[in-house]
Amino acid sequence: MMKLGILGASGRMGKAVVANASRLHATVTAAVVSEQSSRYGEPIYPNAAEAGVRFQHAGEIVLHQTDVLIDFSLPQALENNIALAQRLGVPLVVCTTGLSEGQHELLAQAGQSMPVLYAANTSVGITLLRQLVQLTSAALPDTDIEIFEAHHSAKRDGPSGTAVALGESAAAGRGKSLSELSAGVRGDGLRETGSIGFSIMRAADIIGEHTVLFAHAGERIELTHRVSNRQIFAQGAVQAAKWLKDQPAGLYSMADMLQLKTLLKQLI
Ligand SMILES: NC(=O)C1=CN([C@@H]2O[C@H](COP(=O)(O)OP(=O)(O)OC[C@H]3O[C@@H](n4cnc5c(N)ncnc54)[C@H](OP(=O)(O)O)[C@@H]3O)[C@@H](O)[C@H]2O)C=CC1
Numbered sequence: 001m002m003k004l005g006i007l008g009a010s011g012r013m014g015k016a017v018v019a020n021a022s023r024l025h026a027t028v029t030a031a032v033v034s035e036q037s038s039r040y041g042e043p044i045y046p047n048a049a050e051a052g053v054r055f056q057h058a059g060e061i062v063l064h065q066t067d068v069l070i071d072f073s074l075p076q077a078l079e080n081n082i083a084l085a086q087r088l089g090v091p092l093v094v095c096t097t098g099l100s101e102g103q104h105e106l107l108a109q110a111g112q113s114m115p116v117l118y119a120a121n122t123s124v125g126i127t128l129l130r131q132l133v134q135l136t137s138a139a140l141p142d143t144d145i146e147i148f149e150a151h152h153s154a155k156r157d158g159p160s161g162t163a164v165a166l167g168e169s170a171a172a173g174r175g176k177s178l179s180e181l182s183a184g185v186r187g188d189g190l191r192e193t194g195s196i197g198f199s200i201m202r203a204a205d206i207i208g209e210h211t212v213l214f215a216h217a218g219e220r221i222e223l224t225h226r227v228s229n230r231q232i233f234a235q236g237a238v239q240a241a242k243w244l245k246d247q248p249a250g251l252y253s254m255a256d257m258l259q260l261k262t263l264l265k266q267l268i
């Protein structure tokens, strides 16, 4: 069984990974919380049989305690999380969103000496959707693109990391970067033809919904993905961790793990 360390273990996603690990043939051997966490020292499983693992601070995790780390904490913890993976000599799957450009650069640097996988969304569906968006954007180069995302009211960042990643895929389909085509989060004002806009909704307990709209006069295409259970993200993250464990140093994506690009090239 793969020994899994979870960073941000007390959060919504941390809990989802803990709850699903054994079903996914992994065992949680480290559960990291912040220095300020009220959960520090508590058992991660409430039942007595599995009460061995407790929420710990990063500095307490020892060599060989985990085979791989999954980070579902917050962007401000990224540097410490990379340092922890380096100290333990284990691969790191980073799933947090709202990272700055500098933090993406840190991931690229870390990938030079260790295996790192970054995914703003670990669902297989979104990984496939990114490829479909790139294809549609290339096939319909003059369409306006609007990326709509909806999440729960406790989400801190926006547009979501997934929405930004979908925007990057749409821009790549047109041979451009997102910064060249982005119309930002759209409000009032005229729209530049072919630009990529973002719309954000936050409400109650929505887990994660994304629609990419391609529109030109008289016609619209909408590609939608909806998640109704966080176990979808947990499952993808654990699958990524299992794959990453056997990879050489590098910065990888979910598409690398699923080899979707190769599959789509064969089909098209
Ligand atoms: N890639 C994907 O598929 C998905 C990504 N996400 C992203 O994952 C991240 C977490 O989401 P979610 O679980 O909803 O958020 P939560 O706020 O529920 O959980 C994050 C947890 O991180 C912990 N934390 C804060 N600082 C640190 C630190 N320095 N070291 C370790 N842990 C820390 C906090 O708990 P405590 O104070 O107890 O330590 C907090 O509970 C977000 O960036 C979100 O956008 C979410 C869903 C899917």
Ligand SMILES: O=C(O)C1=N[C@H](C(=O)O)C[C@H](O)C1
Binding pocket: 097, 098, 120, 121, 151, 152, 155, 156, 159, 160, 161, 162, 163, 207, 208, 209
């Ligand atoms: O914070 C969340 O909840 C989610 N965050 C990710 C993002 O920002 O894209 C992925 C998912 O949609 C849920």
